[in-house]
Amino acid sequence: xxxxxxxxxxxxxxxxxxxxxxxxxxxxxxxxxxxxxxxxxxxxxxxxxxxxxxxxxxxxxxxxxxxxxxxxxxxxxxxxxxxxxxxxxxxxxxxxxxxxxxxxxxxxxxxxxxxxxxxxxxxxxxxxxxxxxxxxxxxxxxxxxxxxxxxxxxxxxxxxxxxxxxxxxxxxxxxxxxxxxxxxxxxxxxxxxxxxxxxxxxxxxxxxxxxxxxxxxxxxxxxxxxxxxxxxxxxxxxxxxxxxxxxxxxxxxxxxxxxxxxxxxxxxxxxxxxxxxxxxxxxxxxxxxxxxxxxxxxxxxxxxxxxxxxxxxxxxxxxxxxxxxxxxx
Amino acid sequence: xxxxxxxxxxxxxxxxxxxxxxxxxxxxxxxxxxxxxxxxxxxxxxxxxxxxxxxxxxxxxxxxxxxxxxxxxxxxxxxxxxxxxxxxxxxxxxxxxxxxxxxxxxxxxxxxxxxxxxxxxxxxxxxxxxxxxxxxxxxxxxxxxxxxxxxxxxxxxxxxxxxxxxxxxxxxxxxxxxxxxxxxxxxxxxxxxxxxxxxxxxxxxxxxxxxxxxxxxxxxxxxxxxxxxxxxxxxxxxxxxxxxxxxxxxxxxxxx
Numbered sequence: 001x002x003x004x005x006x007x008x009x010x011x012x013x014x015x016x017x018x019x020x021x022x023x024x025x026x027x028x029x030x031x032x033x034x035x036x037x038x039x040x041x042x043x044x045x046x047x048x049x050x051x052x053x054x055x056x057x058x059x060x061x062x063x064x065x066x067x068x069x070x071x072x073x074x075x076x077x078x079x080x081x082x083x084x085x086x087x088x089x090x091x092x093x094x095x096x097x098x099x100x101x102x103x104x105x106x107x108x109x110x111x112x113x114x115x116x117x118x119x120x121x122x123x124x125x126x127x128x129x130x131x132x133x134x135x136x137x138x139x140x141x142x143x144x145x146x147x148x149x150x151x152x153x154x155x156x157x158x159x160x161x162x163x164x165x166x167x168x169x170x171x172x173x174x175x176x177x178x179x180x181x182x183x184x185x186x187x188x189x190x191x192x193x194x195x196x197x198x199x200x201x202x203x204x205x206x207x208x209x210x211x212x213x214x215x216x217x218x219x220x221x222x223x224x225x226x227x228x229x230x231x232x233x234x235x236x237x238x239x240x241x242x243x244x245x246x247x248x249x250x251x252x253x254x255x256x257x258x259x260x261x262x263x264x265x266x267x268x269x270x271x272x273x274x275x276x277x278x279x280x281x282x283x284x285x286x287x288x289x290x291x292x293x294x295x296x297x298x299x300x301x302x303x304x305x306x307x308x309x310x311x312x313x314x315x316x317x318x319x320x321x322x323x324x325x326x327x328x329x
Numbered sequence: 330x331x332x333x334x335x336x337x338x339x340x341x342x343x344x345x346x347x348x349x350x351x352x353x354x355x356x357x358x359x360x361x362x363x364x365x366x367x368x369x370x371x372x373x374x375x376x377x378x379x380x381x382x383x384x385x386x387x388x389x390x391x392x393x394x395x396x397x398x399x400x401x402x403x404x405x406x407x408x409x410x411x412x413x414x415x416x417x418x419x420x421x422x423x424x425x426x427x428x429x430x431x432x433x434x435x436x437x438x439x440x441x442x443x444x445x446x447x448x449x450x451x452x453x454x455x456x457x458x459x460x461x462x463x464x465x466x467x468x469x470x471x472x473x474x475x476x477x478x479x480x481x482x483x484x485x486x487x488x489x490x491x492x493x494x495x496x497x498x499x500x501x502x503x504x505x506x507x508x509x510x511x512x513x514x515x516x517x518x519x520x521x522x523x524x525x526x527x528x529x530x531x532x533x534x535x536x537x538x539x540x541x542x543x544x545x546x547x548x549x550x551x552x553x554x555x556x557x558x559x560x561x562x563x564x565x566x567x568x569x570x571x572x573x574x575x576x577x578x579x580x581x582x583x584x585x
């Protein structure tokens with residue numbers, strides 16, 4: 001999992017480059033156009049740095065917050081095989097946070113500052129983790145479909161322009177593909193299992209459909225991306241394009257298992273090749289991302305508790321003068 | 330030598346207590362996922378949890394070969410009075426200081442135990458013990474590094490670790506609670522016994538702690554937490570088992 005970071009669409013193209021040296025800016029944009037990667041020591045526009053910090057930081061936060069709803073099922077996983085696999089999966093996610101915080105530190109913000117902003121509510125994480133994983137089947141649906149969505153998002157972003165982020169994403173995607181297999185296998189067992197198991201997984205599917213549709217961010221109709229961010233390869237694909245890709249890859253697989261999706265309007269328009277669906281409730285999306293979801297308070301409270309309880313350990317190992325700026329990937 | 334019924338019972342007793350220790354501690358260590366003091370410690374505790382769980386599975390498989398039920402049934406359907414783990418491993422994770430002290434005491438004991446068992450006359454045990462060696466080496470290394478770091482950290486970290494050592498030590502002595510078949514196991518060359526293990530362990534942990542300026546309480550001055558090996562547990566084990574088997578028990582016959 002889990003990253004889907006929303007690029008902030010504030011400001012027009014001009015304000016993004018205001019005050020930048022035109023010669024350096026032109027060289028920078030030419031390098032990106034030529035497919036080169038930007039590295040930590042290279043010159044970059046202030047807004048490029050700011051947007052990347054926001055995006056990578058959100059992605060990193062999503063990994064650690066995302067480990068909470070799944071983590072609660074590690075201690076309940078049925079049988080050795082699932083228990084071992086889920087431990088390894090969630091451990092991977094925490095490892096992704098480590099990779100991503102390290103990538104973000106190369107842009108000048110320390111891990112500590114990022115985590116402080118997370119628990120202060122100043123920076124966001126993926127909205128999907130503000131929903132509860134009610135049963136074991138929810139954890140299976142998360143591992144399959146949330147990770148599937150994340151792979152679509154991350155493969156797209158791995159072709160972006162910032163070297164440390166792209167390389168971290170390449171490594172992350174390799175692990176995600178195992179998570180997807182784990183999640184799918186888990187859902188298959190439930191969907192082809194006893195009536196109780198089928199009921200559990202269908203209910204989980206019903207619960208997770210709306211958050212999954214929200215996952216890629218607001219519709220292009222209401223969320224215009226700025227051309228500059230596309231040109232800088234910070235934003236790589238539109239939210240709707242990624243959503244279409246997700247529906248195309250996974251709805252047939254869901255139906256194959258005899259499961260249904262709680263949207264009667266969902267169908268593929270064979271002429272346009274596009275999926276049609278009931279427009280997700282973007283008001284709810286906004287409400288949840290701004291703190292009023294079913295689990296926002298709980299997630300942040302748990303994270304805050306972990307930070308507070310661990311402070312004495314961090315103080316004991318802190319090297320005050322050290323700066324960690326070398327990317328892990 | 331030909332194994333008598335009592336030898337086989339002793340062997341099972343040994344396997345059960347080792348497997349149960351590893352299952353329960355693996356479960357506890359996994360509770361750190363997402364909650365560690367630094368990300369790297371979440372990841373380390375998760376790695377160790379996976380190793381412990383894998384090791385317990387290997388031991389339950391040996392028990393299955395001796396006629397016990399399959400590992401999933403053995404692990405996910407027993408009640409606390411059928412578990413033979415020591416009290417040390419069933420205690421809640423508490424704060425990081427307690428989890429680290431427990432990890433330090435338990436893993437040094439397990440490293441010595443499995444080193445002893447590499448020469449066991451029972452081939453199944455000697456084989457898995459050799460296999461576990463490569464994993465446990467990193468567990469003790471991890472514990473030692475952190476005991477050292479926190480002794481040289483702040484006054485608070487040193488004081489907290491010393492308190493955690495004091496609190497975990499009586500529990501750790503419960504690891505060596507003797508079973509009914511110590512003599513038979515020794516006679517058959519299966520295991521040298523808890524007393525021998527305890528002596529080696531005391532020397533090892535005492536030396537290691539002294540290096541970093543900690544003090545190990547005198548074993549004669551504390552009351553070891555006994556009873557776990559005989560199925561008598563603290564109030565913490567049954568809730569853990571209820572949680573662990575919550576999904577499995579929805580339908581133990583189902584494929585999950």
